[in-house]
Amino acid sequence: xxxxRVNCGIVTCSAYLSRARTTAAHQAFLSHAxxxxxxxxxxxxxxxTAAFDGSSLCKRALDRFGGAVGRNLAAATKRGGCFVVRxxxxxxxxxxxxxxxxxxxxxxxxFCDAI
Numbered sequence: 001x002x003x004x005r006v007n008c009g010i011v012t013c014s015a016y017l018s019r020a021r022t023t024a025a026h027q028a029f030l031s032h033a034x035x036x037x038x039x040x041x042x043x044x045x046x047x048x049t050a051a052f053d054g055s056s057l058c059k060r061a062l063d064r065f066g067g068a069v070g071r072n073l074a075a076a077t078k079r080g081g082c083f084v085v086r087x088x089x090x091x092x093x094x095x096x097x098x099x100x101x102x103x104x105x106x107x108x109x110x111f112c113d114a115i
Contacts, residue, residue: 001113004043014086016105017043018113019076022083026073040069043085058085061100068102076104082112 005016017025017039025039044058062069069083076083084103105112 001115003039003113003115005111005113007111008089012086012088014084014111015043016109016111016113017083018115019080019082019107020115022073022076022081022104025083026077029070029073043083058087058100061085065100065102072102072104079104079106081106082109 001018003018003021005018007014007016021039021042025043028039040062041059044062073083075081082105084105086101086103088099107114
């Protein structure tokens with residue numbers, strides 16, 4: 001089990017923050033902690049592949065789409081699941097922040113770890 005799991009397919013990649021880290025990040029988000037919450041930054045740092053370093057774009061996306069981040073952190077925490085960041089490395093050629101989306105999955109998802 002890992003605090004962050006990354007899964008890349010042919011077109012998109014997803015990074016899953018573990019259930020425990022999701023809960024901690026949600027609490028920090030609710031307390032209006034620094035926008036660069038440690039766990040969310042670690043999640044963004046995982047948005048790196050051999051061909052694409054998406055960490056800075058991910059951090060810009062977190063700043064820009066804070067509402068979506070908060071909603072998905074809350075939903076993931078409520079269902080006892082994991083927060084997810086999805087991106088398309090192929091779109092990074094354009095440097096667009098919009099290539100990121102946020103979601104949440106139940107603990108039963110094979111990439112969602114409890115730790």
